[in-house]
Amino acid sequence: MNHQLRTGLSTVPEMDDAQFVRWQSLLEERTGMCLAPQRRSFLQTSLGLRMREVGCDNYQEYYERIVNGASGAIEWSTLVDRLTVQETRFFRDPDAFAFVEQFVQQKAAEAGSDDTLEFWSVGCSSGEEAYSLAMVAERYLTPQGKRYAVTGTDISTIVLRKARAGRYQPRALDWVANEYRQLGFRDLQPGSPVQVSDTLRQRCCFSQVNILNLANCPLQSQHVIYCQNVLIYFRRWRRREILNVLAERLAPGGILVIGLGEMVDWQHPLLEQVHSSRVSAFVRKQSNSTGETTRR
Numbered sequence: 001m002n003h004q005l006r007t008g009l010s011t012v013p014e015m016d017d018a019q020f021v022r023w024q025s026l027l028e029e030r031t032g033m034c035l036a037p038q039r040r041s042f043l044q045t046s047l048g049l050r051m052r053e054v055g056c057d058n059y060q061e062y063y064e065r066i067v068n069g070a071s072g073a074i075e076w077s078t079l080v081d082r083l084t085v086q087e088t089r090f091f092r093d094p095d096a097f098a099f100v101e102q103f104v105q106q107k108a109a110e111a112g113s114d115d116t117l118e119f120w121s122v123g124c125s126s127g128e129e130a131y132s133l134a135m136v137a138e139r140y141l142t143p144q145g146k147r148y149a150v151t152g153t154d155i156s157t158i159v160l161r162k163a164r165a166g167r168y169q170p171r172a173l174d175w176v177a178n179e180y181r182q183l184g185f186r187d188l189q190p191g192s193p194v195q196v197s198d199t200l201r202q203r204c205c206f207s208q209v210n211i212l213n214l215a216n217c218p219l220q221s222q223h224v225i226y227c228q229n230v231l232i233y234f235r236r237w238r239r240r241e242i243l244n245v246l247a248e249r250l251a252p253g254g255i256l257v258i259g260l261g262e263m264v265d266w267q268h269p270l271l272e273q274v275h276s277s278r279v280s281a282f283v284r285k286q287s288n289s290t291g292e293t294t295r296r
Helices: 017-031 037-054 059-067 069-084 094-109 128-140 157-165 170-175 178-184 198-203 211-216 236-248
Strands: 004-006 011-013 117-122 148-154 194-196 204-208 222-227 250-258 271-273 280-284
Touching: 017 037, 017 059, 017 069, 017 211, 037 059, 037 069, 059 069, 069 157, 094 128, 094 222, 094 250, 117 128, 128 148, 128 178, 128 198, 128 204, 128 222, 148 157, 148 198, 157 204, 170 194, 198 204, 211 236, 222 236, 236 250
Parallel strands: 117 148, 117 222, 148 204, 222 250
Antiparallel strands: 004 011, 250 280, 271 280
């Protein structure tokens, strides 16, 4: 029997176990993301709506279109945008950003350093995280005459376009403290879309990067690598691989911030773990480091 799932927009065919496993495997092979069985309805709806748009009647036909030829690569790029976009918001984890603020304040107070402080938002989605990092840097570094740059990377071209535009709905400011609202946005009008300030947009760049290909990413010597709510979508062995690459991309003394509980038993010889119940973070050892760095 060919069951169907009815959504608000269309009726899509029901996905059986074999079809789910096949699509699940393709997504993991190409993006590293492991889609849990509980998310079958999400996959079914996303595929079904796209199949309707391109005129495919069943999952097998659409699968063959995806995996074959140049047109398949183009179609895969469109589909992966829909399957990998995750929820985000400004200053999503207050404790993690408080830790970043503390680190940036310390850097701002250091004398005699002309280095540009480099920030990397891994899996930046539509840019809120990257701009949050930029607001912290602008608040503490610029008054001290210090420079900074923020790079946001994501696999989805659609969200990267939104990130570059830096334009958001008014409700996006619900999580932004007043001091950062005035610092980070311009032309604030009640009920109107908000625009990230030109100053922050000039300090931020956004690039498409598949997290499976981090080893080929040119970013090096980062002072802050922020990788939250990303690792949970990958198998544990792949999380380790991702973190190992990120550890090598930190500058001495730099920090790596991940989500609480995303990787509780990982260690790296280049890093010292921050002992805190509120953040999951690591510090890149200095070349002459012999003991553990003291953090909050």
